[in-house]
Amino acid sequence: MITNHSLHTAKIKNNCPECFANDGLEFSFTQNENSQKLFTKADKKIVEKLYCSSCNTQIFPVSWDDDIERVYEYNKKQVIPKKTSLRLTSLGYIVVLISIVVVAALVYGVIYLSFFQ
Known part of the structure; x- marks a missing residue:
């Protein structure tokens, strides 16, 4: 069974590239974890998503401006991923x-x- 763990979420004050609202953007960093009966193991890949709650859309990195990119780099440093080793x-x-x-x-x-x- 694969579960999705939220590692870090952050609301940001930048303008949305789609609807230009300045209070609805949120970064979320998640990591999948594969749970079996005998062991669990977290994936190395961290899924990063920027979502605007004002226009209910996911904003892809192609449409990010420099300010959003800087905030993304800052928030990415805040993420502490789960260990990817095998845990019984x-x-x-x-x-x-x-x-x-x-x-x-x-x-x-x-x-x-x-x-x-």
Whole structure:
């Protein structure tokens, strides 16, 4: 199951390139996380979106002006992404522990039988 985590959102005071309103722009930075039964892993890619709530449209980088670009660079530095390493869930830890116990029992059984025969 893929979940979408919001890393950072910021309302900005710049004018919208579409409707020229100055109070509806919002940057959002999100990161997808793939959750399985045994582990979770976050994607490396961070999805960046500029949305205008006045005209209800997404503003793409092609129509950004220099001021919006500067505010974008500032807000991008504020984003702290989730670690992309593999993290085990509680079920994953249980499976790993049971596997270790089974392998240890098999090794012990083989060693015990080889010495006492």
